[in-house]
Amino acid sequence: MADSEGAAPKRRVQVINGVPRVYEDYPYWDTEKKQCRHRRTYIGRLDEQGAFIPSKSYLAGQALSAVDVVKSADRRFYGAGYLLDHIGKVTGVEADIAQSFPSMKDQIISLAYFLVQEGESAVYRFPRWMLSHWHRLTHALGSQGISRLFGSITEEAKLDFFRLQAKRRLEREYLAYDTTSISSYSELIKQVKYGHNKDRERLPQINLAMVFGEESGLPVYYRLLPGNISDISTMENMIADAAFLEFAKVKLVWDMGFFSAKNVNALYHAHYKFIGGLHPDTTLACSSVKAVRDGLVHYANYIEADDVYCISTMINWDYAWSMRNGGEERGKRRMYVHVYYPKSRLIATRFSYSQQLQEQAIPRH
Template sequence: MSLVYVTNKKNGTTYVYESTNYWDKEKKQSRSKRVCIGKLDEAGNLVPSKRLAMPPALTPAKQGPVPSTVMKRSFYGATYLFDKIGELLGVTADLKACFPESYKQILSIAYFLILEDRNTMLRFPKWDRTHSHPYGSCIPSQRSSDLFASVTEEAKNRFFSLQAKRRTENEYWAYDTTSVSSYSESLKQVKYGINKDHDPLAQINLALLFGEESGLPFYYRNLAGNISDVKTVKHLLADLGNLGFSKVKLVMDRGFYSKENIDALYQNHLKFLMATKVSLKYVQEELNKVRDNIRTRANYNASYQLYSHTATIDWEYSQKRPYKGDVIEGKRRMYLHLYFSGEKALEHENRFNALLDRLEAELVSGNRKMEHEKQYAKYFEITSTPKRGTKVTPKQKAITQAEKDYGFFALISNEIKDPIAALDLYRNKDIVEKAFGNLKERLNLRRTAVSSESSLEGKLFVQFIALIYLSYIKKQMSEKELYKNYTMQELLDELDIIEAFENPGSALRVGEVTKKQSQLYNTLGVVPPTTL
């Protein structure tokens, strides 16, 4: 026996039928018998047929949990896991506080995005019929668009603030951006820029903030596609100030480096760790002091198989004061961490030699390329005669100068003194890159096709909610070494097959839970569901 939903095309009403399969002996084939048991109201709830409704006086009273109003058999195990994660992280409570009218729909769509890997909202009605979820009713594609459009900037920022307060106060927050390609020609923020996926389409950019200790995201902002990373830092600081955060610690890659940004971080009294270019003047000055003696046993780290050195330097700080028309200047203490990796040096050298081979082949063959003219002149002496043709001689001095920094890289911080501690923290920043991978692959955000600004804002927010759950599961699986036996999809599939049974007037009844499934719940930090 199952439920069948049929929509009347004339009046748009969706009727619900109870379908029972049976064997027709005469026709020797399987047949089905349908009985209409009611219709769905505007909220998607079942309104029973009058002939089936019981008189109020005869309706039995039940003690305990809220009884069901429909008869349904559904998959429950994975959505139960999400329910408990939401309680543990405060996501459900914070969403309810910020979106009291729609938080259940937001959660249900987030659950759907996680379990229906890469599928569009057109598949939600089918998923709804087979799964238990917070909203408990169908959310058609049009209604999901209305939901996305209802997400306001005020409510979204309030959610960010509530979630961030639940994070570890002293942890560093990793910050990074990615590009999201778009087919839309009507969105104002869709612009051509540096696409990090090498996609030829126009794009929007997405900035994300992650707690390095918690492994959870709690802030994002979408930007115009032509905005570079370095221009986003001051707006990030302003947003964090508006959210009420004064003591912030940030980890960023060298794409965010500029003197103006470092000055802003000092001005706002924020702690930071950032990668920077080795070619900068003050980095070269310190590097030249240790270039020949950094590779000693005392400076070697076996875990990373590299050498490190830290220098305390003075940062030339300046702050413009428009209201007074002057500039404050001074020195601020900074730690410059220098590293040398033999593996990186070899990698850079091989790549450089491959480039020189390609340039020399182009010169000798006469197939010169305009974009390589500066490199031809920089690395080769070129002579041509009618008899001997083109002769190419390497400029060894220029080549040696280009190779001198191979294998070296640098980090700067105004708090972390130890070079290996700084490197540990910086390497953990890849959680943001992996989060972007989850957004684009599992949550169907590689290319966005929404056509309105409001729909884009709401869809990004619901995908962000789904990312919180994915990030929690990923962190637990990594720490408890579950990836040795499961992919994330395999783990979710293992739990998803647990069923729940709903009957009118009765509390939810959970089906059988195996020992393996109970162990998975416990390992993920969740109490297994109670069965009969």
């Protein structure tokens, strides 16, 4: 027999022993007899005025149906998500994502929350993470959906986001530029090349160049470079990035690893001001120290705030730049060289020399 599920029951009255009894009639199809039959359920009676008086069992059933029964429980982790949500609002990252990726804002932010909280977990675990953590999405996002999302992020939208972030960071802090290497043996990534990492190990790698806030550490922009590009060679890329990010009045500060004649000429060509360190063994460093060595340690050259001796001199830099049309620019460019000598190093050197005199018992004349 098969019930006619979903059919609304009809109330029927039958007089038994002089009492009008009320039933709910449920029609159903009898598959064996091939005919429609009825099943009745007693629910009450009628009084003398014809008013319905429900039975106790009927009232109990009605009371149960009115109660919302909890069929399942759900538990989610909220703390980290709320913290990241607040950070996104305070730093302006959320607003810039919404402006650059308006149709996929919630997907990108939710994926970012997953990557921050799960560390090195693969992205394919994101759907499982969604079941136990708070996020922005109202529907599931599977592996195929994630692939489509990544494929729909255009370079134009990413660059727009970088510009917004750069402008926001420059309002409060200086920007820093640095490179790092990521080792990889993948044969599918074209930018994987043999190069030297910071430990001078020759490995297949990708170089990651990044611009970030000096104080906040928040990234503003990144660029993937072939692994065989050295720190010195990244200067031209950095100059191109600064132009793209629409920086005004750029002043570059670099460590001694970026110094080369080619980089200095590139900065002069781009009309950027710069301050950079020199390796002590470079020709410019050696000649500059030699020129001021005799008069460097003098009270007139002492900077008390930094506890160093300093002499600054102006030199003429031999500028040369090859143009795209085959021509060449040459000339002299003004450059200031600052030679510093920490007082603490002076004291340590003199003390060390005095010890050597005592140990070796060098006769004095």
